[in-house]
Every structure is written in C-alpha cells, then in structure tokens.
Amino acid sequence: MEDTRDSANMALISAIVAVATIGGFLFGFDSGVINGTVDGLRAAFDSDDVGTGFNVASMLLGCAIGAFIAGRLADVLGRKRTLMIAAVFFIVSAYGSGIAGSSTEFVIYRIIGGLAVGAASVLAPAYVSEVTPAHLRGRLSSIQQIMIIIGLTAAFVSNYLLAEYAGASTNQFWWGFEAWRWMFWIELVPAAVFLAALALIPESPRYLVARARTEEAKSVLTELFGPTFAARKVEEIQTSIASDHAPRLSDLIDRNSGKVRAIVWTGIGLAVFQQLVGINVVFYYGAVLWQAVGFSESDALKINVLSGSISIASCLVAIALIDKVGRKPLLLIGSVGMAVTLAIMAFAFLSGELADGELVLSDNAGLAALIAANAYVALFNFSWGPVMWVMLGEMFPNQIRGSGLAVSGFAQWAANFGITMTFPIMLATIGLTGAYGFYALSAVVSVLFVWVMVHETKGIELEAMEG
Numbered sequence: 001m002e003d004t005r006d007s008a009n010m011a012l013i014s015a016i017v018a019v020a021t022i023g024g025f026l027f028g029f030d031s032g033v034i035n036g037t038v039d040g041l042r043a044a045f046d047s048d049d050v051g052t053g054f055n056v057a058s059m060l061l062g063c064a065i066g067a068f069i070a071g072r073l074a075d076v077l078g079r080k081r082t083l084m085i086a087a088v089f090f091i092v093s094a095y096g097s098g099i100a101g102s103s104t105e106f107v108i109y110r111i112i113g114g115l116a117v118g119a120a121s122v123l124a125p126a127y128v129s130e131v132t133p134a135h136l137r138g139r140l141s142s143i144q145q146i147m148i149i150i151g152l153t154a155a156f157v158s159n160y161l162l163a164e165y166a167g168a169s170t171n172q173f174w175w176g177f178e179a180w181r182w183m184f185w186i187e188l189v190p191a192a193v194f195l196a197a198l199a200l201i202p203e204s205p206r207y208l209v210a211r212a213r214t215e216e217a218k219s220v221l222t223e224l225f226g227p228t229f230a231a232r233k234v235e236e237i238q239t240s241i242a243s244d245h246a247p248r249l250s251d252l253i254d255r256n257s258g259k260v261r262a263i264v265w266t267g268i269g270l271a272v273f274q275q276l277v278g279i280n281v282v283f284y285y286g287a288v289l290w291q292a293v294g295f296s297e298s299d300a301l302k303i304n305v306l307s308g309s310i311s312i313a314s315c316l317v318a319i320a321l322i323d324k325v326g327r328k329p330l331l332l333i334g335s336v337g338m339a340v341t342l343a344i345m346a347f348a349f350l351s352g353e354l355a356d357g358e359l360v361l362s363d364n365a366g367l368a369a370l371i372a373a374n375a376y377v378a379l380f381n382f383s384w385g386p387v388m389w390v391m392l393g394e395m396f397p398n399q400i401r402g403s404g405l406a407v408s409g410f411a412q413w414a415a416n417f418g419i420t421m422t423f424p425i426m427l428a429t430i431g432l433t434g435a436y437g438f439y440a441l442s443a444v445v446s447v448l449f450v451w452v453m454v455h456e457t458k459g460i461e462l463e464a465m466e467g
Contacts, residue, residue, distance in 0.1 A: 009224050013132055016201045017140050020127050022194040023083060023120030024144040026090050028151025029190065030059070033159065033183055054224040058107040060420065062114020063121070064413035070119030071406025072249065078211075078218035079127040082119060087195035089116035094191055098177070098184035104381045104453050122409035126401060130204040131224060134461050138322035138390050145386035146315045151190075152170050153308035158186050206398050206462065209237040236463040240398045251400045252407065263466070266453045267392055267404050271412035273446040274388045277338050278439030280416060281423045307377060314381035326458040327387050328450060334383020335447040341376040342440035345369050349432040384446075388412075395457050 066086075073082045093113030100106035125144045132140045166172070166179035173179040205224075208217035214234060221230035242251070291319050322330060348369035396404035428437040457465065 003051065009226075011223060013140070016131050017128050017143060019194075019201050020083070020124045021143050022190060022197065023086065023124040024147035025151035025154070026087075026187070026190055026194060027117050027120045027362070027442075028148035028153075029155045029187055030090065030093070030117050030151075031148075032155030033187060034059070034110075040243040041169060058110045059114035059117065059416040060413060062111035062116075064114075064410050065113035065119035065190040066118025067122045067413050068118075068406045069115070069403050070123050071404070071409055073119075074123055074126070074207070074405070075210070075248070075402035078207045079123055079130070080198060080201065081203075083123055083127065083251075084195060084198045086116040086119035086123070087191055087198060088190035089113065089119075090194065091188060094184050094187035098181040114277070118409060118413055121389070121412070122392065122405045125389040126405055127204055127393075129390070130206045130401075131220075131463065133204075133225075134459050135323060138458065139319045141390040141393055142315060142319045142322055142386040144389050145381065146312055146319075149308055149311045149315065149381070151395040157310075161181050162186070167408045205233070206237055209234060210241050210398065214238075222394025233463075235459070237398060242399050249406070250404045252403050255274040261400070262453075263318045263396060264400075264404055266409060266455075267408035268389055268411045269449050269453055270388050271408045273442065273449060274384045275412065275415035275419050276290065276439070276442035277335075277380070277384065277446065278342070278419060278423075278436070279385075280420055281439070282434070283376065307374070309379040310374060311380050311385070317460065318382050318386050320394040322387065323458060326456050327391055328454050328456045330383045330387050331450045331454060332447060334379050334387075335443050335450060337379035338376055338384075339440050339443035339447070341372040341379060342371040342436055342443055345376070346433050346436035346440055348372070349436060391454075391457060393464060394462060395455075398462060401462075405419055 066089075070082050070086065073085070077085075086450050089112050093109050093116060096109030097106060097113065100109055106185040125141045127142045128144065129137050162173065162179045172456050173182055202220045202223070203216070205217040205220045208214070218230050223231050224230075225233070252261055253259065254261050273373065318330060345368075348365040392405060392408050404420070423435060426438065430438075
C-alpha cells in the first residue's frame, strides 16, 4: 500500500471523482425537481390525484430496472460507457419531461430518467472505488451522497426561483412555455456537462483486465499510481478474476454449494434496510412537521435548504471518519440512533391527529417530533446514506462486482418503491404511530443484520475482497 500512498496521482483521481459524482448530482436533481412541478402537471394534463401521484412516482419504476441493467452492462460495455449512456438518458428525460403533451408521454420520459438515475446510483460509487487508493476509498466514494443532496437542494432552489420569477409554476415564462417545464429543462445543463466530462476520463482498470485489455489497464493504472504499482496490480486483478469466462450473472451462485453467495445477501440486505428505515417518508413528511409546530408554508424552501445543510454536514463528518473508524461502526451507530429517533417520533404521533391531511400535534409532541426528525436525518446521512453506497461499490469481489451491483441496486429501488407506495396504506390502517413504529423496528433489526452479516472493508484492496 505504501507505493499507492506515495505515488497516487491525486489530481487525476480527484478529477475522476468529480466527474463520476456528477451522476450523483443528477440523481438528486432528478429526484427533487418533480416536487415543484405537481401543480403544473395537474393543470397541463388535467389529471386527478391518482394520476398525478403516478406521474410523480413513475421514475421509481425506471430506477429499479436501470440499476439492474446498468450493473450488467457495466461488465459488458464498461463503467464509463454505461455512465455515458445514462448521461444521454438524463438529457432525453429532461427535455422530454418538459415538452410532454400528455400524461402518458410524460411518464415515458420520467421512466427514461429513472433508468439513468438507477444506473448512476450504482455505477458512480463503484467506478470511484475502482480507481481510488484503498486508504482513501471510503472518503472519496462518500462524496456521491453529498452530491445527491446538493443535487436535491439545487432542484429545490431552481424550482423556487423559476416559480418566483414567473409568478407561479403554472404561469408562462421564457418563450411562452410554463415555468414548470423549465424546471425540467434546467437539468439539461448539468446532464450535458456530465456527458462531455465522461469522455475525458479513463475506463476502470478492473473492467479492462476482465475484458483481457491488459495493456490498457496497465496504462490507466500507471497514470493513476505509477508503473511499479501498475504492474503488480494488474497481476492481482487477473488472479481475482476467473480465467475461463468474463463476469456473468451466474457467478453470484457458489459453484460448490449451488446457493447464492452470502455476500450477495449482504448486499441486498444493505440496500433494502436503507429504505426500510423510512428515509424517503421522513423527508416527505418533514415540511408538515415544521408546519405542525407553527411555521408557515412559505418557509418550506428555507426548511428544505436547512435540511440539506444538516445532511451535507453529516456526510462531511462521515467522510472524516469512514476510513478511520470503518464502515461497520458507522452503520451500527446510525442504526441505533435511527431506532431511537424514529421511536420518539412514533411516540410523539400518539398525541397527534390528521385533520384534512395536515398533522396536528401538541406543542411538546410537535417539538419532540421535529427535533427527532432532524436528528434522524443527520444520523442517516452520517451512516446508512453514504456508507451503503460505499460498501456496495467495494464489497463484491472483482468477478461479481457488476452482477452484485445489479441485484443489490434493483433491490434498493424496489424497496424504495415499496416503502413509498405502502406509506399511504399504512397511514390509513395503522396510522402514523404504527408506520413510524415499523420504521423504528426495521432500524432495530438492521442493528442485528449489520452485526452478523456485514464485514469490515476499511483499507482492504478490492482484489482481497472475499465473496
């Protein structure tokens, strides 16, 4: 490892990380932009609540498929080329979502955007992990989570400014198009930058070795870490990859036992538990909690920016610690902390009621829920937010990394869709206390899962990962 520390070309590595994590920015932006366009969609397509809800949620369908396909494509076409395809999909989706003349057309473009989001969500951290030194891998891969939050916040700010200057999201703006359409078109700028920048960075050396392009891999590694390290690393990568066939989905099955490898179940578990703790629901309901303790609806943007700031600060703490204390301790701390804060929220909701869709809490219960919700967001972004993506990008052996990402990424987005769709049902049946109680219980179970199933990957070379 010493030659890695001494000879790493940090300028090039930093440039690669900066480019790859634009995918994370677009992930966040594409997820957040829809929030400001709901009124415009309803007016433009004359859709009811169910139709509007599906317009909003349709991207998640593409995300699960995109994550699965991208993981496999990355083994066939390469990490870089697959990310370039995702960048093109971001461009098509941004333009099409804004120009759409019907609900069906809009959904198609949003699903295309979902394919891009799903691909970026799994490939950006994996690509970063494959071109960075082991002793810095956790910190650099964690930047993906910060970029997701920055993208989300940028979408909120962009939506606000466009609606402010137009007077409302449904009002006409530049060139006679409504402001809500421009909310989508703004994404064309970072998406185009992403595509152009990807053309300037090298392909992953792990992929090149897997495709028997050894000299190209050695050239990339030499540029990244110097010739001595490159020669040794190529041999290590070759040893870690099956010599009789290229990576394939069936590699996830252990040849001796005929069962799915334990590392695959660990990846799926990490992906699913990140959603079972209810992060998307808490984000969605956060603004209502603020209103319940006396803040006006007009403060929503400031609240979103504050939440984004808390999230970024938490991620920065995680970046400072992840390569020092390790991944597993952060996950355990996060799970315990989220279990406590979610339980406080569930208990606070016992005194609350839903009146015309708005949460009504007593002052004390509202304050407790508010503090717990923000503490929960901080704990999530200190632990499961960045660490899950870091581990999925590094924990699989070279031979099964693409396939492992495909399955885990699909599971993550499927769980995301499931949690998003079941929250209204839970709300109508077991209420807020029951729903948040379920998320708290999931956090408790995640402690046991991490303790038993997750193995530390801090400082371990990718070629030494065991599956």
